[in-house]
């Protein structure tokens with residue numbers, strides 16, 4: 704078996720049951736698991752390669768457990784992450800409060816980690832608008848304030864799921880290019896790959 708080399712570490716954070724595992728399942732395995740909810744214990748890892756222009760970027764995705772019981776453990780998993788997908792459930796206002804907690808943590812401890820806010824379960828809102836508890840514009844204002852990207856997704860229908868991970872990979876990729884352009888006298892033709900490899904690594 705060949706080991707997959709990971710370019711960028713991505714961590715999933717958010718209150719329990721917001722749908723972190725479902726988001727990863729939908730993205731990586733193109734499925735939505737129905738049946739009794741099983742909480743994540745500790746964390747789970749999966750690697751996924753995707754195309755950005757003519758490059759292949761491999762994301763190493765850590766899906767953490769949302770239960771506060773595992774909070775200390777989640778801190779281990781976000782260490783060195785280049786992207787954090789901070790999830791909240793659009794039908795649960797307390798989950799957005801928890802998302803703000805994780806944002807603060809990342810701002811204090813992982814300054815190079817880019818933050819993506821992800822409001823989950825948008826299919827429930829589409830079925831019944833009255834169940835929405837987190838206002839789109841409030842989150843967008845917060846996202847603008849912290850310089851984050853903001854998505855509303857559904858792992859059930861697949862809405863916006865690919866877009867979140869694609870944006871993470873594109874941002875990682877352009878960070879690598881910026882890094883190359885800052886270097887003086889670099890022959891991009893020859894050095895492109897090795898610079899890409901070195902940028903944004905843990």
Ligand SMILES: Nc1nc2c(ncn2[C@@H]2O[C@H](COP(=O)(O)OP(=O)(O)OP(=O)(O)O)[C@@H](O)[C@H]2O)c(=O)[nH]1
Nearest residue numbers: 719720721722723724725742743769824857858859
């Ligand atoms: N309708 C709907 N339900 C969802 C969606 N995403 C997740 N769920 C449901 O929400 C529950 C929790 O989903 P998980 O993906 O296990 O949540 P989690 O954030 O990984 O939970 P922890 O492992 O406890 O941190 C499950 O019953 C899912 O089926 C979605 O997009 N739409």
